[in-house]
Amino acid sequence: MFMKLVILDRDGVINLDSDAYIKSLEEWIPIPSSIDAIARLSKAGWTVAVATNQSGLARGYYDLSTLETMHVRLRELVAEQGGDVGLIVHCPHGPDDGCDCRKPRPGMLLRIAEHYGVDLAGIWFVGDSSGDLEAAQAVDCQPVLVKTGKGERTLAKALPAGTLVFDDLAAVAAHLLQ
Structure with missing residues (x-):
């Protein structure tokens, strides 16, 4: 059975990014068209998962409960538009911790594949960084x-x-929903 799965990076794709890190719910500012895009994909039968590096945890800029608050808010905003956010995985490690989950390593993507029991070949992973x-x-x-x-x-x-290039997540969703 083919599962319609799309995996998203978070900062810079779903919400505005900051070189100073997103450290609080107040600093987590969604891109309105991205929330709409996730809801539209979800309502059309797509599972939308998220894989996000969060080295700010390792750096002590915020704690896990603050990160969870941001993800609860993301789920609420998408739900308000009739959609659903699937599995959200994060890497809490710093760049020098040698983990297998921090992108560019694929550990988080493998966790999502295991969770849903899918092969990742051809699954779209939408991000804003190398x-x-x-x-x-x-x-x-x-x-x-x-x-x-x-x-x-x-x-x-x-x-x-x-690599496919789109203006934003709304354009990705429009393409997938054609």
Whole structure:
């Protein structure tokens, strides 16, 4: 059975990104068209999962309960539009911790695949950074770059072969729902 699954990075794709980290619910500012896009995908039978690096946890900028508050808010906003957010996984480690989950390593994507019992080949992973695209490529996901967040900066670099580029998550959703 084919599951309609799309995996999203969080910061810069679903919400505004900040080089100073998103440290509180107040700083977690959703991109309105992204909330709408997730709800539209969900209502059309897509499962929308999220894989997000959160090294701010390791750095002590915020705690797990604060991160959970942001994800509860994300779920509430999507639910208000009749949609649902699937599994949200995060990497709590810093860049030098040597974990297997921090993108560009594919650990979080593998956890999502295991959770849903799916093969990742061809599954779209939507991100705004080179690390997102490399993680997608490592597990044969379809790398998808959005120009929001760090997307424009990432676009200036070499992209993995076959990377699809869209203006934002709303454009990705429109394409998938065609």
